[in-house]
Amino acid sequence: EPEVTQTPSHQVTQMGQEVILRCVPISNHLYFYWYRQILGQKVEFLVSFYNNEISEKSEIFDDQFSVERPDGSNFTLKIRSTKLEDSAMYFCASRWGSDQPQHFGDGTRLSIL
């Protein structure tokens, strides 16, 4: 069964450094998402992406964050200057169409030192 894949599984970065998290959504899906989950807390929405543009973003998704779909398969989340509070599990998700379930990857654990 097709799945969403995320790399790396664990990323350790110094505070202030840039980090890029990578995702390969399911191939025929049209809608793409990033969520994050701080340890012990709820899964929080970051951004949704459709037709090569952001559809909606949360308050968390400030100017330090950006997303890109550089080709037909990858979907990336960039954090320009990481902060300690960016430490979390980041999940990528995709779905095919309206009223369809979102399928999640296994996540990237981001640790900021």
Next chain:
Amino acid sequence: SQQGEEDPQALSIQEGENATMNCSYKTSINNLQWYRQNSGRGLVHLILIRSNEREKHSGRLRVTLDTSKKSSSLLITASRAADTASYFCARANDYKLSFGAGTTVTVRA
């Protein structure tokens, strides 16, 4: 808040018993989705129930939706040790899922 909120926060049952968890929400929905998360892993989609549906089944899972009460329930029948996980409901609008805090289910052998 538009988020789904689950109840109870934690549930411990014996293998073979049924587990029921509830989800409440505050605003209108396109659909409501239930997910499972094993410790340290990703979210696995279980069932999607649309706003015009009242009940759905998938294997040992049964989900109900009452839009008048803005609530949903997930029933796991004949539980197994492998069902030990956190379960989340998520309210879906056009752009995103809004998750609740989840119910942690422990199935004792």
